[in-house]
Amino acid sequence: MTATRPRGPFREGDRVQLTGPKGRMHTITLRAEGELHTHHGVLRHRDLIGLPDGSVVANSSGHEYLVLRPLLRDFVMSMPRGAAIVYPKDAGQIVVQADVFPGATVVEAGVGSGALSLSLLRAIGDEGRLLSFERREDFAEVARANVETFLGELPPTWDVIVGDLVESLPEAVAPGTVDRVVLDMLAPWECIDAVAEALAPGGVVLCYIATATQLSRVAEYIRGTGLFTDPESSETMVRGWHVEGLAVRPDHRMVAHTGFLITARRLAPGAVPPDVKRRAAKKASYGDEDVELWTPGAVGDREITDKNLRKRVREAQRAAGGARLAAEGRSEPGASA
């Protein structure tokens, strides 16, 4: 049975998030004899044990703290990192776009700090299986520790395999038995052949990549194999909003870029989908079609006739003439501003 998130009153061993004076946050693991020392005073862990989630407690100087068990998204943003993590906004999209379902057999590489592993473990449920490959032993250790901290145990649905995916995947799974593969690494194209072998027909491969050049390279590699549906690419931007009284507006700052997602589905052996048959040979340069995409008509601007344009020029000149007269009037002696 996969570890469930703790509920009910705070217990020893729970990880909790404290929001203190001026919004400063601390994450601590409750110990009977533990104490949080800050320059605002001392907070004894034992004063929290037994309280319900979402309580407010005061420290030795009367400073108050809001205490909550962190959500998965809070935890991944504050957990120790060996490598860059998949942000929560992308993890949510990955689960949906890769269609990770309860009971699925999922392969993930690399495991990095284990942020995405946590979302994938949730999505596969108690009957699924997640095999996470990582070529760096030290990163795998960080990921194991993070998952154990959040779930309270290493779930029986999870295997971490230290090694390069290309070499280790064929040893770990039989061909055509994996439902979903998620790749988060610098060079996912190096792994596509091994992934094609492991995926069941209809299975999904999803790559999370940081740059447009990587996106292009992996898309062309996937197409070139002829073993997948045409890949689909996207990015996700999440803009927070400040909503307070009449001050309702987008936040001034946001995380604008994290990565792109690209997905494709494994075809049945020998299958050639109709749209691939129609597709012309791979484009080496920009064609008329690409240029046409940026014409005013294609981007939604209305075409303007010569007559209309002449009219607008006259309007603009009239406005400029008016502005000139007004400026001359202002500069005449005795003219009011």
Ligand SMILES: C[S@@+](CC[C@H](N)C(=O)[O-])C[C@H]1O[C@@H](n2cnc3c(N)ncnc32)[C@H](O)[C@@H]1O
């Ligand atoms: C950006 S990190 C992954 C972060 C992870 N998804 C998370 O959310 O915490 C990329 C990881 O892929 C690993 N890696 C790169 N190529 C690999 C390969 N061929 N096989 C296994 N691991 C690989 C790297 O060592 C690195 O730890």
